[in-house]
Amino acid sequence: MPSTKESIIHLADEFIRSRGYTAFSYADISKPLGIKNAAVHYHYPSKSDLAVALVEWHIDHFERFKEKNESKSPADQIKTFLNFYHSIHLSGKVCLIGAFSTDWNSINEDTQGLLRTFTNLVIDWLSEVLQKGLDTGAFNFANAPRAEALRVLTNIFAAAQLSRITDSQDFILVKESIIRELTK
Amino acid sequence: MPSTKESIIHLADEFIRSRGYTAFSYADISKPLGIKNAAVHYHYPSKSDLAVALVEWHIDHFERFKEKNESKSPADQIKTFLNFYHSIHLSGKVCLIGAFSTDWNSINEDTQGLLRTFTNLVIDWLSEVLQKGLDTGAFNFANAPRAEALRVLTNIFAAAQLSRITDSQDFILVKESIIRELTK
DNA sequence: ATGAATACTTATTTATAAGTAAGGTACTTA
DNA sequence: TAAGTACCTTACTTATAAATAAGTATTCAT
Numbered sequence: 001m002p003s004t005k006e007s008i009i010h011l012a013d014e015f016i017r018s019r020g021y022t023a024f025s026y027a028d029i030s031k032p033l034g035i036k037n038a039a040v041h042y043h044y045p046s047k048s049d050l051a052v053a054l055v056e057w058h059i060d061h062f063e064r065f066k067e068k069n070e071s072k073s074p075a076d077q078i079k080t081f082l083n084f085y086h087s088i089h090l091s092g093k094v095c096l097i098g099a100f101s102t103d104w105n106s107i108n109e110d111t112q113g114l115l116r117t118f119t120n121l122v123i124d125w126l127s128e129v130l131q132k133g134l135d136t137g138a139f140n141f142a143n144a145p146r147a148e149a150l151r152v153l154t155n156i157f158a159a160a161q162l163s164r165i166t167d168s169q170d171f172i173l174v175k176e177s178i179i180r181e182l183t184k
Numbered sequence: 185m186p187s188t189k190e191s192i193i194h195l196a197d198e199f200i201r202s203r204g205y206t207a208f209s210y211a212d213i214s215k216p217l218g219i220k221n222a223a224v225h226y227h228y229p230s231k232s233d234l235a236v237a238l239v240e241w242h243i244d245h246f247e248r249f250k251e252k253n254e255s256k257s258p259a260d261q262i263k264t265f266l267n268f269y270h271s272i273h274l275s276g277k278v279c280l281i282g283a284f285s286t287d288w289n290s291i292n293e294d295t296q297g298l299l300r301t302f303t304n305l306v307i308d309w310l311s312e313v314l315q316k317g318l319d320t321g322a323f324n325f326a327n328a329p330r331a332e333a334l335r336v337l338t339n340i341f342a343a344a345q346l347s348r349i350t351d352s353q354d355f356i357l358v359k360e361s362i363i364r365e366l367t368k
Numbered sequence: 369a370t371g372a373a374t375a376c377t378t379a380t381t382t383a384t385a386a387g388t389a390a391g392g393t394a395c396t397t398a
Numbered sequence: 399t400a401a402g403t404a405c406c407t408t409a410c411t412t413a414t415a416a417a418t419a420a421g422t423a424t425t426c427a428t
Contacts, residue, residue, distance in 0.1 A: 004405080019289045023206040025385055039406055041387065094286055101345035102278055102286040105203045112349075119349045142368070147357040154342035154358060155335055161285035162338055165296075165303045173331040174338060184326070188375080209415055223376055225417065 005043045007033055009057055012050050017093040021051065021103040048108040055114040058096050059121065066125055074133030075183065078152070081126070082175050085156045089163055089171045097122070098157045123149050130182075139182045152178055189227045191217055193241055196234050201277040205235065205287040232292040239298040242280050243305065250309055258317030259367065262336070265310070266359050269340045273347055273355045281306070282341045307333050314366075323366045336362055 002010065008029055015024035026037040026047070033039075044050040065084075069077050088095055100107060100115050107115070126149035133139035141148045159174035186194065192213055199208035210221040210231070217223075228234040249268075253261050272279055284291060284299050291299070310333035317323035325332045343358035 020204055020206055020287055022204055023287070023290045026387090027384080035405095036407055037386085038388080038408080042405065045387080047386070097349065098342070098345065099286055101348055102283055103204055103207070104348045106207045116349050116351070119346065123350070142364070143361050144357075146354075147361045150343070150346070150354055150358050151339055151361055154339045154346055156338075158282070158338035158342035158345075159334070161282065161342075162303065162334070164285055164288045165281065165300050166307070167300070170330075170334055173328075174334050177327050177331045177335055180326070210417090211415080219375095220377055221416085222378080222418080226375065229417080231416070 004033065004035065004039070008040055008043055008050070009054055012054050013057070013096075014093075016051075016054065016103075017088075017096060017099045020099060022106050048111055051107055051111040052114060055096070055100075055111060055118055059114070059118050062118065062121060062125075073138065074129045074136065075138045077129045078126075078133070078182065079179065081129075082156055082178065085160055086171070086175060089160045092164065094161050094164070095157050097153075098161050123153060126152055133182070140184060141182060152182075188217065188219065188223070192224055192227055192234070193238055196238050197241070197280075198277075200235075200238065200287075201272075201280060201283050204283060206290045232295055235291055235295040236298060239280070239284075239295060239302055243298070243302050246302065246305060246309075257322065258313045258320065259322045261313045262310075262317070262366065263363065266340055266362065269344055270355070270359060273344045276348065278345050278348070279341050281337075282345050307337060310336055317366070324368060325366060336366075 011029045011032065012024070015028055026040045030037045030040050040050075044053060069080055072080065085095065097115070097119055100111070104112070123146065127145040130139060130141070130148050130152070131145045134141065134145075143151065155174055155178055159171045163171035195213045195216065196208070199212055210224045214221045214224050224234075228237060253264055256264065269279065281299070281303055284295070288296070307330065311329040314323060314325070314332050314336070315329045318325065318329075327335065339358055339362055343355045347355035
């Protein structure tokens, strides 16, 4: 059973990634938990403390994701990564990077700094996996690894955003074309 | 000299694309114009009326963009489109699609519907230009036109978002790799 | 000259947001 | 057993948001 503190983070994640950082309040969190908003302030005194804790949670989560998948082939690692975004798409949300990138001017410097760390962690991991796939002949691309990583990342996170609007097969079109292009 | 009504739209565009829809208020708009917030309500009774008007403005603007560039070659049309996003990147903002896609659950149905129209307008235009470039031999890609259009669009709008976070050459890396891939 | 439309202001309402001070309860450790 | 400490509630403050009702000034057509 998750602690109140964990439940708060979980709900904050839900709201930030479905409505945006400025669009949710402590009342949105306290109500479903059956507590008062002052209790949320007890665990996270300010909204930016909550934002910081959320990014930290995602950093931890991503580190575990890396470890869990490090023995897989580059192709399978990329597929697992894209499947993670597929589940985001199915939930109707966007990813943390997508959410906070548009909320950039509404978050404080600490959150911005941690988000930069997190984003570079993802880009660096993608670069490494793509490079490895290039070395083993599993992938085929002409870009520098970081450029290719950026293209994959921007494609997939923006696909999750765009497909909220067009409400179509667009996410799947993008996802499949990423795999096709990398392995062609 | 722009009318008050035009200035309001312009400021709303600034705020929505730099901070997000939920993060700005009528006071943010009325103050720099030297008017009262009730005057903003006079022109746009509710915030969603303002959102609808803004999307309509972007639709008009995009139609004019299409007309102005229709005589150009496919390669130049794509470059002009990417340069438009480059100016968004330099201004530190994101595009309308990027902004409203993360604010999706905070905007009303009318705005959602118009935004869907606008987004498909952009995707359809990109598809056509890409197809024409394929026919004339200027471009080279294996995807269906819509899939290729989606990849270009998601790459460039997410690059504008991502480069707010990483604060680096990442936007330019993505932009140049799009052109390189299309014309290789 | 007048009445209507346009473009506002003044003044207010209602609701919600973020945050805090002070207190209560229960469990825990010296 | 007394003092912490963790985890809350009650009750409040301060600020801001969206929206509206009613009034004012200016222009413009008849």
